[in-house]
Amino acid sequence: MxxxxxxxxxxxxxxxxxxxxxxxxxxxxxxxxxxxxxxxxxxxxxxxxxxxxxxxxxxxxxxxxxxxxxxxxxxxxxxxxxxxxxxxxxxxxxxxxxxxxxxxxxxxxxxxxxxxxxxxxxxxxxxxxxxxxxxxxxxxxxxxxxxxxxxxxxxxxxxxxxxxxxxxxxxxxxxxxxxxxxxxxxxxxxxxxxxxxxxxxxxxxxxxxxxxxxxxxxxxxxxxxxxxxxxxxxxxxxxxxxxxxxxRGEPVDSEPAVTELRNLIVKHFNLLQQQFDEHTALFLIRKIVCHYAAKRVGARKFRNDVCSAKEPAKFFQLIDDFFH
Ligand SMILES: Cc1cc2nc3c(=O)[nH]c(=O)nc-3n(C[C@H](O)[C@H](O)[C@H](O)COP(=O)(O)O)c2cc1C
Structure with a gap:
């Protein structure tokens, strides 16, 4: 090439x-x-x-x-x-x-x-x-x-x-x-x-x-x-x-800060809700955030907690507690 x-x-x-x-x-x-x-x-x-x-x-x-x-x-x-x-x-x-x-x-x-x-x-x-x-x-x-x-x-x-x-x-x-x-x-x-x-x-x-x-x-x-x-x-x-x-030989962006990650999760959830009902959107965003959490301290507990979050309010409470 x-x-x-x-x-x-x-x-x-x-x-x-x-x-x-x-x-x-x-x-x-x-x-x-x-x-x-x-x-x-x-x-x-x-x-x-x-x-x-x-x-x-x-x-x-x-x-x-x-x-x-x-x-x-x-x-x-x-x-x-x-x-x-x-x-x-x-x-x-x-x-x-x-x-x-x-x-x-x-x-x-x-x-x-x-x-x-x-x-x-x-x-x-x-x-x-x-x-x-x-x-x-x-x-x-x-x-x-x-x-x-x-x-x-x-x-x-x-x-x-x-x-x-x-x-x-x-x-x-x-x-x-x-x-x-x-x-x-x-x-x-x-x-x-x-x-x-x-x-x-x-x-x-x-x-x-x-x-x-x-x-x-x-x-x-x-x-x-x-x-x-x-x-x-x-x-x-x-x-x-x-x-x-x-x-391109340019400086590479650093990894997003946790606050940016939190905003990204909100954005992703809102986008999912354009297509899916709230229940399905929540199911899909839960899978994604477990990936974001994967290499962080406390990821296992977070994953268990987040998987049982059945309401957006509870879900975002867990996100706020974990990504801060
Ligand atoms: C959850 C999941 C779903 C996938 N779905 C498809 C698919 O619909 N079509 C496809 O060609 N490959 C699918 N793949 C394979 C990926 O496109 C890719 O080939 C594979 O994950 C290896 O690349 P990676 O190591 O970068 O993930 C899927 C992989 C995963 C993990």
Whole structure:
């Protein structure tokens, strides 16, 4: 990659987290080049549509919110995926459509033969990418994969080439196999081995980036065109801004003070309430604040207390007591 080429900073799709509220927070902090929704089931979309019901809740906000925005979709049927991709491209006018070929969760990979199940069939992945790219054209279609299904069947290079040859505009690789789930460390050497086998599409590396130093180390030592961050950006949604500053050679913002963190929690809760009822918003913000608290003294007690807070008043009392 030429030195002048900008390293792409992507936020990872995360079911249960990367809803509208979270995406707005990421935008507020800046530094991120592409934000992705949670994965949307193409089959559910089509079924809801046939029943004349509302859109899947994971598409909430997508029509109106700022661009660029990628929507990630999953299924194993190219026609179902193409139908949704076409709607996303021409009606919702999203910036990118990302195909999920990496999810290891049982209900996706085993029961629905989607996500990482498809990794064992690079030709089928190629067929899906080709049909979806044709349906969405000119909106770019990308793919997100893992290294393979198991340590014995790592085939990310075959899959990567099938994805590129079928007309995808980019590829993200989470450096674990599906059977590893989230155990151990992501194998960045195996992500790096894919780069020389691609002709021109950008390769985005993903897995275990928690800090600015982690990000800079990966960018310096592995031949990727960009990085994607998931869990590290739940804990620190400001991480993209810090990485972008470091890459530009500017001073890096310090970590937010506890008062800023408290304001951020209020903001996040208010944003969640635009989409969800109070009960659900409280459930979702409780998960987030446990991440913020994780490395602080008293985190375990805080987590227990916060999980039993059923009213916003009680919740914010606990926040005030802990983040001061
Ligand atoms: C709670 C959670 C939900 C996730 N949901 C998705 C998803 O909807 N689609 C997807 O492709 N990957 C999903 N992932 C995987 C992440 O996008 C990412 O590949 C993985 O967490 C590794 O990156 P990280 O170490 O930066 O978190 C999810 C991960 C987590 C922890």
């Amino acid at each position: 030429p030195e002048s080429t900008k390293t792409l900073l992507y936020s990872a799709p995360m079911a249960g987290y990367t809803n509208y509220a979270y995406r707005e927070l990421l935008r507020m902090f800046g530094g991120v080049d592409l934000i992705t929704t949670e994965m949307v089931s193409a089959r559910s979309f089509v079924e809801l549509e046939m029943r004349g019901s509302e859109l899947p809740s994971r598409l909430w906000g997508v029509r109106e919110e700022s661009r660029p925005l990628a929507v990630q979709i999953w299924d194993n049927n190219p026609d179902t995926l193409s139908l949704l991709a076409q709607r996303l491209a021409f009606e919702f006018k999203v910036s990118v459509i990302d195909l999920n070929f990496g999810c290891p969760a049982k209900q996706i990979a085993n029961r629905s033969a989607g996500g990482s199940f498809l990794l064992q069939f690079p030709d089928r992945i190629g067929d899906i990418v080709q049909k979806v790219a044709a349906a969405a054209k000119p909106v770019p279609v990308t793919a997100k994969i893992r290294l393979g299904r198991t340590a014995d069947t790592i085939n990310a290079i075959d899959v990567a080439q099938a994805v590129e040859n079928a007309g995808a505009a980019g590829l993200t690789v989470h450096g674990r196999t599906a059977s590893e789930m989230y155990r151990g460390n992501a194998h960045w050497d195996k992500i790096a081995a894919i780069k020389p086998k691609l002709k021109s599409i950008p390769l985005i590396g993903n897995g275990d980036i928690q800090t600015v130093d982690d990000a800079l180390f990966r960018i310096k030592n592995y031949p990727v065109d960009g990085i994607m961050i998931g869990r590290g950006s739940i804990e620190r949604p400001w991480i993209f801004r810090q990485i972008a500053q470091a890459l």
